[in-house]
Amino acid sequence: MTIQNRINRLLSYKHLLNRFKSLGMVRVFSDNIADPLGISASLVRKDFGIFGISGSQKGGYTVNDVLAKINEILGSNEIQKVVIVGVGRIGEALMSYGGFQKDGIKIVAGFDIDVKKIKKTGEIPVKPIEELEDYVRDHNITVAIMAVPDIAAQQTLERLKAAKIKGILNFSPVKFKSTEEITINNFNIENELVNLIYFVNKYKKNGKKIINTNH
Amino acid sequence: MTIQNRINRLLSYKHLLNRFKSLGMVRVFSDNIADPLGISASLVRKDFGIFGISGSQKGGYTVNDVLAKINEILGSNEIQKVVIVGVGRIGEALMSYGGFQKDGIKIVAGFDIDVKKIKKTGEIPVKPIEELEDYVRDHNITVAIMAVPDIAAQQTLERLKAAKIKGILNFSPVKFKSTEEITINNFNIENELVNLIYFVNKYKKNGKKIINTNH
Numbered sequence: 192m193t194i195q196n197r198i199n200r201l202l203s204y205k206h207l208l209n210r211f212k213s214l215g216m217v218r219v220f221s222d223n224i225a226d227p228l229g230i231s232a233s234l235v236r237k238d239f240g241i242f243g244i245s246g247s248q249k250g251g252y253t254v255n256d257v258l259a260k261i262n263e264i265l266g267s268n269e270i271q272k273v274v275i276v277g278v279g280r281i282g283e284a285l286m287s288y289g290g291f292q293k294d295g296i297k298i299v300a301g302f303d304i305d306v307k308k309i310k311k312t313g314e315i316p317v318k319p320i321e322e323l324e325d326y327v328r329d330h331n332i333t334v335a336i337m338a339v340p341d342i343a344a345q346q347t348l349e350r351l352k353a354a355k356i357k358g359i360l361n362f363s364p365v366k367f368k369s370t371e372e373i374t375i376n377n378f379n380i381e382n383e384l385v386n387l388i389y390f391v392n393k394y395k396k397n398g399k400k401i402i403n404t405n406h
Numbered sequence: 407m408t409i410q411n412r413i414n415r416l417l418s419y420k421h422l423l424n425r426f427k428s429l430g431m432v433r434v435f436s437d438n439i440a441d442p443l444g445i446s447a448s449l450v451r452k453d454f455g456i457f458g459i460s461g462s463q464k465g466g467y468t469v470n471d472v473l474a475k476i477n478e479i480l481g482s483n484e485i486q487k488v489v490i491v492g493v494g495r496i497g498e499a500l501m502s503y504g505g506f507q508k509d510g511i512k513i514v515a516g517f518d519i520d521v522k523k524i525k526k527t528g529e530i531p532v533k534p535i536e537e538l539e540d541y542v543r544d545h546n547i548t549v550a551i552m553a554v555p556d557i558a559a560q561q562t563l564e565r566l567k568a569a570k571i572k573g574i575l576n577f578s579p580v581k582f583k584s585t586e587e588i589t590i591n592n593f594n595i596e597n598e599l600v601n602l603i604y605f606v607n608k609y610k611k612n613g614k615k616i617i618n619t620n621h
Contacts, residue, residue: 198601199594203581229583265600266607273599280502284495285595290579294596296603333606334599358606360598364505366418368444374605376598380500381509382414383575383591384488384549385480388511389413390589391548391573392481 197238198265202294203228204235205261212254220251267295272332276347277339278303278317281362285336286315298336300326304343320350327354334358341365348375412453413480417509418443419450420476427469435466482510487547491562492554493518493532496577500551501530513551515541519558535565542569549573556580563590 204224211219221232221239239245239252244260247253262268273291275282278301286298301317303309309317318326326332335356339347344365351359351373358374361367367375419439426434436447436454454460454467459475462468477483488506490497493516501513516532518524524532533541541547550571554562559580566574566588573589576582582590 195601198604199597202597202600264604266603267600271599271603280499281496284499287495288595291596291599294600296596296599334602336599358602360595360602374602376602378593378598379414380503380575381506381511382417383593384486384506384511384551385417385482385509386410386413387549387573387575387589387591388481388486389479 197241200228200230200234200238201242201261201265204238205258205265205267206293208254208258208261212258216254218247218249218251218253219257262295265295269295271296271334272299272330273297273334273336274299274323274327274332275301275336275338276303276320276323276351277337277343277363278305278308279338279340282336282338285338299330299332302326323350324354327356332356334360336360336362338362412456415443415445415449415453416457416476416480419453420473420480420482421508423469423473423476427473431469433462433464433466433468434472477510480510484510486511486549487514487545488512488549488551489514489538489542489547490516490551490553491518491535491538491566492516492552492558492578493520493523494553494555497551497553500553514545514547517541538565539569542571547571549575551575551577553577 207224207227208219211223221235225232225235239257242260242264244252244257247256273296275285275298278286282301286301291298298315301308301315302320302323303317304320306319309319333356335351335358337344337347337351337359341364344363344367347363348359348367356373359367359376361375361377362380364379364381366377366379369375422439422442423434426438436450440447440450454472457475457479459467459472462471474483488511490500490513493501497516497518501516506513513530516523516530517535517538518532519535521534524534548571550566550573552559552562552566552574556579559578559582562578563574563582571588574582574591576590576592577595579594579596581592581594584590
């Protein structure tokens with residue numbers, strides 16, 4: 192039960208509570224939250240306890256209070272500005288995706304080495320990579336998405352470190368380790384596919400299923 | 407130490423051994439593999455032991471033998487055909503990505519509900535979603551990437567199950583659980599970002615770092 196799992200559940204609680212709220216619900220019980228998410232009510236109460244979310248005197252939780260507290264914990268009560276380095280296919284897809292806003296995340300700029308990409312993509316500007324450090328400092332940005340090819344990965348990491356970025360979601364094929372200074376979450380689509388194929392093939396050969404519980 | 411981590415390391419070994427091979431190396435020792443990957447030689451030997459990769463009589467491992475064995479384990483000695491359901495920005499980005507081939511993965515077709523998308527995207531055809539079941543059966547496909555919006559996720563899952571797909575890499579915002587019949591690996595970019603922002607903010611507030619070890 193890692194802290195990541197807890198944070199992901201907080202986000203699920205938030206999305207569910209927003210739907211409850213839109214139905215006009217004012218107060219909910221841990222069972223109301225647990226059932227749609229397929230988890231136990233005691234886990235919901237434990238999560239709430241750990242994050243200091245307390246129930247109301249009458250029993251249950253006040254939807255608005257829980258939402259306010261979750262937004263405070265997740266930092267979603269202020270807009271979190273994120274930059275993308277590498278405006279290739281993946282970078283562009285993320286820049287044009289509108290779904291981040293409900294979680295208080297805004298992609299504010301893309302950066303690329305290729306001058307042909309330096310333009311306005313929708314409403315989000317694409318800037319030359321040389322401007323990254325100044326931009327990040329001037330706009331007080333701490334989180335970046337890295338979507339560059341393997342040959343550019345190490346150099347991009349150095350640039351992001353120099354710009355005092357504190358968190359990176361890394362889509363490049365090169366895996367980097369988190370350090371004291373910077374948290375790096377790696378996502379490698381090839382690895383995910385190879386993993387999946389391994390499990391599926393194993394199933395075909397053995398006829399028995401190993402449930403992949405890592406996700 | 408999950409099996410997923412082991413599979414991901416096998417893939418790293420493979421990429422590294424291919425580079426050794428291109429340098430003309432014939433035999434390697436566990437240290438040669440461990441050092442560039444920043445892991446211990448005993449872990450390399452343990453991984454090899456678990457997957458039945460044995461050393462040569464003279465000590466060390468024969469590069470070609472290890473590569474052949476890893477390809478057999480990962481199923482990369484035959485091309486693994488994968489379909490994409492949902493040809494939006496993410497789906498299209500994956501279809502146009504050329505890097506899967508070195509791992510023996512080939513995206514063979516995309517499927518979408520939107521007739522405007524039914525065309526040739528590069529070399530990979532995009533077909534109407536109604537043809538999914540027949541296509542998957544005729545081409546003996548077991549793995550699919552799901553890149554549909556939230557409202558289409560449940561219905562897409564049902565279609566993939568009906569088509570007897572055994573493994574799904576799910577990029578939709580709806581999280582699904584693996585079952586006996588189907589392995590589902592969820593990747594939710596929003597969750598990853600919210601997680602990262604939480605860690606970065608926590609660091610800003612407390613001044614001390616919690617290293618995120620989940621990735």
